[in-house]
Amino acid sequence: MPGTFSDRWPSTRAGEALLRKLKLHSSLTEEQERALQALPSATVEARPRTQPLHQGDHTGSSCLVVDGAVARYKLLPDGERQILSFHFSGDIVDLGSLHLERSDCSAVAIGQARLAYLPHEALRDVMSRHAGVALALWRETQIDAAIAREWLLNVGRRSAYAKLAHLFCELAVRMEQVGLCQTGCYRLAATQIDLADATGMTSVHVNRTLQSLRGDGLISTQGSELRIMDWNALADAGSFDPAYLNLTA
Amino acid sequence: MPGTFSDRWPSTRAGEALLRKLKLHSSLTEEQERALQALPSATVEARPRTQPLHQGDHTGSSCLVVDGAVARYKLLPDGERQILSFHFSGDIVDLGSLHLERSDCSAVAIGQARLAYLPHEALRDVMSRHAGVALALWRETQIDAAIAREWLLNVGRRSAYAKLAHLFCELAVRMEQVGLCQTGCYRLAATQIDLADATGMTSVHVNRTLQSLRGDGLISTQGSELRIMDWNALADAGSFDPAYLNLTA
DNA sequence: CGAAGGCTTGATAGACCTCAAACACAGTGG
DNA sequence: CCACTGTGTTTGAGGTCTATCAAGCCTTCG
Numbered sequence: 286m287p288g289t290f291s292d293r294w295p296s297t298r299a300g301e302a303l304l305r306k307l308k309l310h311s312s313l314t315e316e317q318e319r320a321l322q323a324l325p326s327a328t329v330e331a332r333p334r335t336q337p338l339h340q341g342d343h344t345g346s347s348c349l350v351v352d353g354a355v356a357r358y359k360l361l362p363d364g365e366r367q368i369l370s371f372h373f374s375g376d377i378v379d380l381g382s383l384h385l386e387r388s389d390c391s392a393v394a395i396g397q398a399r400l401a402y403l404p405h406e407a408l409r410d411v412m413s414r415h416a417g418v419a420l421a422l423w424r425e426t427q428i429d430a431a432i433a434r435e436w437l438l439n440v441g442r443r444s445a446y447a448k449l450a451h452l453f454c455e456l457a458v459r460m461e462q463v464g465l466c467q468t469g470c471y472r473l474a475a476t477q478i479d480l481a482d483a484t485g486m487t488s489v490h491v492n493r494t495l496q497s498l499r500g501d502g503l504i505s506t507q508g509s510e511l512r513i514m515d516w517n518a519l520a521d522a523g524s525f526d527p528a529y530l531n532l533t534a
Numbered sequence: 535m536p537g538t539f540s541d542r543w544p545s546t547r548a549g550e551a552l553l554r555k556l557k558l559h560s561s562l563t564e565e566q567e568r569a570l571q572a573l574p575s576a577t578v579e580a581r582p583r584t585q586p587l588h589q590g591d592h593t594g595s596s597c598l599v600v601d602g603a604v605a606r607y608k609l610l611p612d613g614e615r616q617i618l619s620f621h622f623s624g625d626i627v628d629l630g631s632l633h634l635e636r637s638d639c640s641a642v643a644i645g646q647a648r649l650a651y652l653p654h655e656a657l658r659d660v661m662s663r664h665a666g667v668a669l670a671l672w673r674e675t676q677i678d679a680a681i682a683r684e685w686l687l688n689v690g691r692r693s694a695y696a697k698l699a700h701l702f703c704e705l706a707v708r709m710e711q712v713g714l715c716q717t718g719c720y721r722l723a724a725t726q727i728d729l730a731d732a733t734g735m736t737s738v739h740v741n742r743t744l745q746s747l748r749g750d751g752l753i754s755t756q757g758s759e760l761r762i763m764d765w766n767a768l769a770d771a772g773s774f775d776p777a778y779l780n781l782t783a
Numbered sequence: 784c785g786a787a788g789g790c791t792t793g794a795t796a797g798a799c800c801t802c803a804a805a806c807a808c809a810g811t812g813g
Numbered sequence: 814c815c816a817c818t819g820t821g822t823t824t825g826a827g828g829t830c831t832a833t834c835a836a837g838c839c840t841t842c843g
Contacts, residue, residue: 341777359687362773367687381676384669389680389778413665420633423672427630430679431638433686438608438616440690441734445831476789485690490831492791524611528590529638694799725821739799741823 299326299401302351302463306375309462310428310531311421320411321418326401331355331394333474338379338392346402348378353398354473358482359390367440368483370432371395371456371475374463380426383408396474396509424531431529440485443523445494448484451523453504457513458527469513498522548575548650551600551712555624558711559677559780560670569660570667575650580604580643582723587628587641595651597627602647603722607731608639616689617732619681620644620705620724623712629675632657645723645758673780680778689734692772694743697733700772702753706762707776718762747771 300322307313307321328351331337337348337355348355350372357369357378369390372378382388383405394400412419432455439451456473460466477495481488498504503519505512513519549571556562556570577600580586586597586604597604599621606618606627618639621627631637632654643649661668681704688700705722709715726744730737747753752768754761762768 357683359683361687361691365691367690369683369686381679384672385676385680385780386782387777389780390683416662419668423633426675426679427634430630430675430682431634433679433682434606434608434618434639437618437682437686437689438610440686441616442610442614478789487832488790489792489833493831496791528636531634531638533635727821736800737822738801738824742799745823 298322299328299349299351299403300324302375302401303349303377303403304375306463307418307421307425310424311417313417313421317415317417320415324403324411325407326403328399328401331398331400333394333396335394336391337394337400338388338390340389340391341387342382343387344379344382345406346404347380347383347408348392349401349403350374350376350378351399351401354395354475355392355398355400356395356475356479356483357390357392366482367485368479369436370429371459371473371483373460373465377403377422377425380422380429395479428531431531435529436483445484445486445490446497447523448486449480449491449494449498449523450503450519451525452480452484453511453513454516454520454523454525454527455530456511457516458530458532462532469516470510472510474509547571548577548598548600548652549573551624551650552598552626553624555712556667556670556674559673560666562666562670566664566666569664573652573660574656575652577648577650580647580649582643582645585640585642586649587637587639589638589640590636592636593628593631594655595653596629596632596657597641598650598652599623599625599627600648600650603644603724604641604647604649605644605724605728605732606639606641615731616734617728618685619678620708620722620732622709622714626652626671626674629671629678644728677780680780684778685732694733694735694739695746696772697735698729698740698743698747698772699752699768700774701729701733702760702762703765703769703772703774703776704779705760706765707779707781711781718765719759721759723758 304318304321340359352374355372355378359367359369378392379388412422439448443451457466457469457471460471465471477491478488481491499506503515503522505514553567553570589608601623604621604627608616608618627641628637661671688697692700706715706718706720709720714720726740727737730740748755752764752771754763
């Protein structure tokens with residue numbers, strides 16, 4: 286029901302979301318802010334499971350998340366899927382391909398999402414005229430890369446229990462940054478299959494690990510809402526250190 | 535023995551290695567090339583297992599590999615290590631931290647290596663004066679990020695056999711780019727422990743999987759030299775598709 | 784109400800890990 | 814020249830974490 290959805294998030298515009306995100310780590314002049322907000326963009330509603338981006342695509346625009354969530358992923362020939370990242374309001378999903386030939390991964394909407402497509406030409410133009418914007422976008426891509434590296438550690442070396450704990454911590458911090466998480470409580474329409482593909486597990490094992498996490502009083506869930514009951518214990522279980530998110534710039 | 539080492543690789547300079555690497559995916563004007571070659575740098579010899587970069591470091595320069603190999607990694611509180619990437623001649627290990635407060639990972643020399651430290655100030659200066667250089671370095675960081683994403687898939691979703699096959703394919707292609715691999719044969723001073731930490735396995739299991747790979751006639755090893763005996767079979771086993779390396783720009 | 788998708792549970796299996804020891808090799812020093 | 818040491822490789826024997834297979838259940842939605 287796109288109608289209902291639009292009613293609930295009526296006013297956020299693409300430039301606004303991007304601006305808020307960039308200001309988390311970079312300071313911008315008023316002129317730069319105006320330039321960003323003036324970015325042309327085509328906003329679209331994306332139904333759950335629709336794919337705003339396909340591996341190998343050669344598009345002329347980048348996909349910005351205005352509302353909702355998007356997951357980037359890669360597929361193996363046998364159909365196995367690895368989710369590489371989650372993106373929320375203000376995140377540019379495929380900023381990396383701005384100066385690259387084609388995208389190396391696909392993306393899918395997790396739940397209903399509102400997306401905006403920013404023409405590469407316009408982005409390049411703003412970046413060339415405003416060095417501060419180019420710097421902010423550079424930082425944005427570097428933080429994205431840092432998150433991928435942390436995920437590599439997560440998937441490669443942590444136990445199932447720690448993997449989920451770490452993921453939930455990261456999502457809490459990142460969503461809190463953009464106002465989507467209050468008092469350790471946030472909504473994410475990810476299924477247990479999604480969580481499995483993000484952490485290199487199976488959905489069955491995610492289910493059982495989730496039960497442990499709940500049983501130990503670290504989290505609770507109802508519907509798509511996740512509530513962190515004991516932040517210290519959860520962060521400790523996942524050996525979560527938010528330094529890699531570069532929030533303090 | 536730094537003396538012996540210097541004698542074997544006597545002439546490569548920092549700017550040269552970087553330039554050759556960047557030209558793999560970006561075209562540069564003669565002026566830009568000169569600017570790159572004129573970059574000031576302090577070249578040092580790094581003994582095996584020395585650490586040119588530490589997590590949390592706030593350095594004023596970036597580490598370029600001139601010769602040899604460097605691995606980037608992260609540690610878990612319990613000492614578990616995840617290697618995030620390997621770097622060879624022309625790679626800048628921590629380009630990501632050029633505009634970030636501090637490094638989110640550490641690095642270690644794999645075997646003897648020669649490194650050059652490029653002052654951030656000088657890099658920023660060249661980038662601001664030459665948009666083409668900035669673009670090339672942007673591409674460089676994006677390819678680095680794309681490799682990390684492919685590793686995420688490798689570590690999260692492939693079998694042990696496929697993990698090693700994929701890693702060996704990537705290393706062959708990347709080392710061939712810079713002249714370190716001929717006819718599917720290259721030297722890498724990585725131990726089986728290193729390979730384990732790069733793929734999220736244990737060294738014991740790496741050892742056994744290596745034996746399978748050899749037994750199936752896909753590779754052969756002698757000392758630190760790896761020879762790919764059957765490229766097609768190896769690429770197939772690792773479902774290796776070099777598209778993510780962005781070689782064709 | 785039926786269908787579809789997601790969640791939960793049980794039983795079984797296997798890929799990979801852990802522990803432990805032996806082996807190979809190079810560098811060191813007496 | 815040969816023990817001696819350290820690091821890396823190899824092998825063996827369990828053990829376990831996680832995957833697989835299969836079924837039942839629940840909610841949502843047309």
